[in-house]
Amino acid sequence: MSYQVLARKWRPKSFDTLIGQESAVQAIANALDQNRLHHAYLFNGTRGIGKTTIARILAKSLNCEKGISSKPCLTCSTCQEIDVGRYVDLIELDAASNTGVDNMIDLLENAQYAPSSGRFKVYIIDEVHMLSKSAFNAMLKTLEEPPEHVKFILATTEPQKVPITVLSRCLQFNLKQMTSENIANHLSGILTEEKIASDDSAIRIIAKAANGSMRDALSILDQAIAYSSEKISAEKVTQMLGTIEDGILFDIIRHLIDKNGRGLTEIARGMDEKNTSFDDALNGLAKLIHELTVCKIIPGQYDDSSKKALYNEFSEKLTGETLQLFYQISINGRKDLHLAPDPATGFSMTLLRMLAFYPSSTSTHDKVDHSPKPAIKIPEKKSLIPDATEKNIAAKAMLSNTPDQDPVKANQTVSRNFDGNWSLLVSQLKTGVAKTLAQECQFLSYKDSTFHLSLDEKKTYLSKNDFIQKLEEQLINHFNKKLKLEITIDSVSTSPAIEKRTEKAALLKHAESAIMQDNFVKELISDFDAEIVPSSIEPIKKEK
Ligand SMILES: [Zn+2]
Incomplete structure (x- = not known):
């Protein structure tokens, strides 16, 4: 006997053996057993979940020689002929390959005649959304006044593409995706x-x-x-x-935690030899990282799983920020996979990128300046506020990721005194809501270990208790002593944020006038009719 494909051999022949569609099956079975028959049914759901299988069982239920029931006998000649696809009164049409109106008209003309042997003529139309508009119109006429002996069973993966006039005449069932x-x-x-x-x-x-x-x-x-x-x-x-085993994904996470670059490249090489799909692997990795993140946020989420111990271990060793970073890198890596010299290189590079950006106490960050530079160098005016330029703040933020170089933590053993320079102090705070609040505050006084600040009325959204508390904590950490913070809502004439905006405007003005006075620019304007777009001018700041 020739090999019969499993999907065919094991296609459920009755509602009892159908898996995963309990609620739809229950509703259909009740209707059949109580003889409440509808003349048109529509099954929708993704591919391969049993839409046409249910349709055929329904056809048997309607035509079984032992009577209409949710349990067709499966032994009468009608049941058997339907099972092997030879029953004359069951007409199956695949709309994907028969979209035209002619097919539909042929089909429907036939519908007028009584069934040859069964109780009903059953029309199963698969992928019904593929029918043309005129084919739908032809069908609609029959749907509106269907002959007693006709039953329509429609199936679709895209119900939203089926005209509402057709939908409204069908009893609809949403079939679930299989778990x-x-x-x-x-x-x-x-x-x-x-x-x-x-x-x-x-x-x-x-x-x-x-x-x-x-x-x-x-x-x-x-x-x-x-x-x-x-x-x-x-x-x-x-x-x-070409899928990736969970074990390999776990190895990847472990190597990342251990900062084992060699291990990571070996995994990538091994996967290449086994023809693993790297796209699939990055997808699997992103899913795993998501699960670890969930595990971190909701401890106990995977308690029943065989992976419990491993998940707990990983989510303990990785911070929430790191997991976010890994997730982002893995989905970006997947997106860029087709741009890589070859998928294995793209995959390997993605893992190494995770390693490179993994916050580490020993890694040093290369400073990379991505800001576009004007072609003409402008002599820089002296910064108005020492240490408060964006670059310095950015550099500090980077440094704050490396604990051993952290200027705040390095001085934790000795308590410091406030020198009155609020802007300088603010520039040294960690980026976050506390810093944003501090930047908008005007410094009033510092007395008895208490900072008195004022905040503009328009910025009261920053005066939330937890923001203030965070700022207080940062100040305490910075000075390594007990401090208090009092913020009043009042007019603000100056603040680090205002100073920064003023400085930026001054720099820009300086840059603009420098550009205008530059001889080369003057030549461009006079000889080539060039125009300067003011918004494109950006001052260059020197690294300190
Ligand atoms: Zn039967």
């Missing part, structure tokens, strides 16, 4: 019946790869059976699918 657990259980059952040995992990990989489609799961299983000489193993399946 990978449902799929795995079904596959295990089939393999037991077929007497084929398999690893549980292999089944889980197939179920996951099927992405909610039972039909896909069964065809992957077909392939896996053909691919494996004896037992279906996780290794064989991952090789076949």
Whole structure:
């Protein structure tokens, strides 16, 4: 006997054996058993979840020689003919390949005649949203006044593309996507019946790869059976699918935590040899990072899982920020994979990027200046506020990621005194809401270890208790002594933010006049009719 594909061999023949669509099946069964028949049904849901399977079982239920019921006998000639696809009164049309109005008119002309042998003429139209507008119109006429002996069963993956006039005449069922657990259980059952040995992990990989489609799961299983000489193993399946094993993803996270660059490149090389799909691997990695993040935020989320210990360990060792960073790098890496010299290089580079940006106590950050520079160098005016330029703040923010160089922490052992320079102090704070608040505050006085500040009425959104508390904490850390903070809402004549804006404006004005007086620019304007776009001028700041 020739090999019959599993999807066909194991296609459920009755509602009892159908998996994963309990609520829809229950509703259909009740209607059938109470003889409340509708003349048109619409099943929608993603591919491979059993839409046409349910349609065929429904056709049997309606035409079984033993009577209309949710449990067709499966033994009468009608049931058997429907199962093998030879029943004259069941007409199946794939709208994807028969979109035209002619097919529909042929079909519907036929509908006028009584069924040849059954109770009903059943029309199953798959992918019904693919029909042309005129085909829908032709169908609508029959749907509006259907002959007693006609039943329509429509199936679609895109119900939003079906005209509302058609939708409104159908009894609709939304079929659910299969869970990978449902799929795995079904596959295990089939393999037991077929007497084929398999690893549980292999089944889980197939179920996951099927992405909610039972039909896909069964065809992957077909392939896996053909691919494996004896037992279906996780290794064989991952090789076949080019998917990545969870174990390798865990190794990647472990190497990142251990800052093991060699380990990471070896993993990438090994995956290349096994023809792993790098796109799939980055996708899997992003999913894992998401799960670790969830685990961090909601401890106990994966308590029942076999991965519990590992998840807890990883989420303890990685900060929330690092997980966010890894997630971003993995999805960007996936997006850029096609731009890489080859996928293996792209993948390897993505892992190394995670390593490079992994906040580390030993790593040094290269300062890279990305700001576009005007072609003409402008002599810089002396900064109005020492230490408060954007570059310096940015540099400090970078330094604050490296604890051993952190200027704040380095001085923690000795308490310091406030020298009256509020702007300088603010520039040394860590970036965040506390700093934003501090930047908008005018310094009034510092007495008895209390900072008196005022905040403009328009900025009261910054005067939230937790922001103030955060700022107080930062000041306490900075000076390493008990301090208090009092903020009054009042008019503000100067603040670090105002100073910065003034300085920026002054620099820009200086740059503009320097550009205008530059001989080369003057020549460009006079000889080439050039124009200067003022908004394109940016002052250059010197690194200190
Ligand atoms: Zn029957």
